[in-house]
Amino acid sequence: MRILIIGGTRFLGRHIVNSARVRGHEVTLFNRGETNPNLYQSVKKIRGDRATDMDQVSGQWDAVIDTCGYLPRIVKKSAEALKDKVSHYVFISSISVYESFSKVGIHEGDPVGTLNNEAVEEITGETYGPLKALCEKEVQNVYGIHSLIIRPGLIVGPHDPTDRFTYWPMRVKRGGEILAPQSAGVPVQIIDARDLADFIINLLHHDVCGTFNATGPETPLTMGALLDTCKLVTGSDAKFTWAPLDFLTDNHVAPWSELPAWVPDTEEDAGFSRVDISKARKAGLTFSSLAATIHDTIAWASERPAEYEWKAGLKPEREQELLEKLSV
Secondary structure, three states, rough: OOOEEEEOOOOOOOOHHHHHHHOOEEEEEEEEEOOOOOOOOOOOOEEOOOOOOHHHOOOOOOEEOOOOOOOOHHHHHHHHHHHHHHEEEEOOOHHHHHHOOOOOOOOHHHHHHHOOOOOOOOOOOHHHHHHHHHHHHHHHHHHHHEEEEEEEEEEEEEOOOOOOOOHHHHHHHHOOOOEEEEOOEEEEEEEEEEHHHHHHHHHHHOOOOEEEEEOOEEEEEHHHHHHHHHHHHHHHEEEEEOOOOOHHHHHHOOOOOOOOOOOOOOOOOOOOOOOOOHHHHHHOOOOOEEEEEEHHHHHHHOOOOOOOOOOOOOOOOHHHHHHHHOOO
16 A cells, blocks of 8 residues: 555654554655654655645555644645545544543444534643544545544553653652552553554555544553553562542642543543443454553663653652652
């Protein structure tokens, strides 16, 4: 196949490039050349800004994979500009599109979020999901049955720029007493970026379209099991101190950012980490072992500079302060 990738040099995009090339597909990248511009010296690159330069993209491809669409206006422009140049449009969306997370077992047909003002372009915690849903709609309006919508959960693994998973393997590796969120039984759903990339390329190879929730792992995972596996992989002396939800709330500890991969297991968000992925599994989604993902994430993160500024996770002094409060 000939595949055009919008983006392709940051996180999921680079794993998609790798997956496609390993399988012998011809890849072209369209991006601004600002992130890792020296990656993939032998891959054809088209430089430009998707907001202004899509009309200048020339060529014919079997599929385009849009890894970085967040605003409906821009995604619409991309879809329309490529309509006569690309047979299938793959849009990387998010499970955040859903209107409510109170339901356990959310599936692809459940309602998506909406905005009172669809012209809004400020991306916040409240608008991110509905904007992604509108992006999906723009792709489907142009490509119809030739569109493939992927709704990942938390994407993890090497080259993750968010640290929303990387924090835990690296923190556990450091050892000592670790502040852990809520309880060991809190559910967690994650997907290794390499598994997600392989799934997308496999769907394209088999000419599959439609909409898929794409997260994992194959069997239910808890925060306790995640941290225990980190400890097993690293061989550290970590000791986990579980902070009750009330304590975390009272001390303004932010889920997802200060304590990554964790969303409070409450009635309101009971379904956030219990999304139905049966459709994707039937379509061929497979999973790396959690231990392998942790091992490879640590190997990559350990190569970053010592002065690297973490994007997520508790700072050591903040963690120590909370542990001391919890022990009183």
